[in-house]
Amino acid sequence: MSERDARIGVLVVDDHTVVRRGLRAYLEVVDGVDVVAEASDGQEAIDRLARLATEHRLPEVVLMDLVMPRMDGIAAIREIARRHPDVRVVVLTSFGEVERVQTALQAGAAGYLLKDAEPEEVMQAIFAAARGEVHLDAAVTRRLTRQMVSRDVGLSALTPRERDILALVAEGRSNQQIAEQLVISERTARTHVSHVLSKLNLTSRTQAALVAIREGLVPPPGSD
Known part of the structure; x- marks a missing residue:
């Protein structure tokens, strides 16, 4: 296996250029990660993946914002899951409402992080997604747990x-x-x-x- 094959390919998707460039600069110095491309919205992400697929360079993980023009993150996650089922999507967003989290996970997201996450947690989520696991932001996990407990207690x-x-x-x-x-x-x-x-x-x-x-x-x- 070549050095490139052993690395986790990542596509960074965010409509803010400074965020994309910041993520790319950080990821490019992390051992075991290769940023294969960037995209500014969901539609561009779909187009990039289609092109990478023809080049046999599909990334293992897409790091995706949710609120973007043209095609938002939820729609993009669904489309990626349909077209490229082996590509895992980790959401990185500013919004942690339970309903939004549940919608993203139901669409096929393999992780959900808030943008105040530490860089190390971003890496943990990427590596977890590449292993086929799901990684959730600690605050998001607490909110989901509280809702589940609240509903269970209420019904009982x-x-x-x-x-x-x-x-x-x-x-x-x-x-x-x-x-x-x-x-x-x-x-x-x-x-x-x-x-x-x-x-x-x-x-x-x-x-x-x-x-x-x-x-x-x-x-x-x-x-x-």
Whole structure:
């Protein structure tokens, strides 16, 4: 195996030139890493990868921002996963909201870092991705864990009647329909629904329906 073959190829994708150049300058002095190219947005990243593929120089890892013009990081991750399933994407962004993290991971990201991460952690994430592992920023991991614990506790705190209410909400029943089904007043049904949303830290009936499907209280749409 040649020295080039033993190195991890990396494509750096960020719409800020100073960020790309800074990352490249750091990565180029790290043993075992080879920066093969840069891109300023998701579409350019896809185009670069297509060109590198024809040259048999596909990188093992793409280091990708999320918020970029033309094609954002999430769309690019999905496209990379479709076209180049062996290429792993590590997100490096300023945004660590749980919903954004979950969307990136569902799209196929192999890592998620915030831009205040130490250089050593960036390298850990790159090497982990190259090994087929997932590496998450410590702060991101804490947020995901808190959400999972919060949701689990909330669901377990529901009374049997509230679980019934949640299932009916997931079936698309109105408060009046729920009241008729359970032989209670519409006002009581409305109160139950409000309590369910509050206990699960949700803000809409749609979110409640998704939780009910995830927890197996009702089958997903189209499963019949």
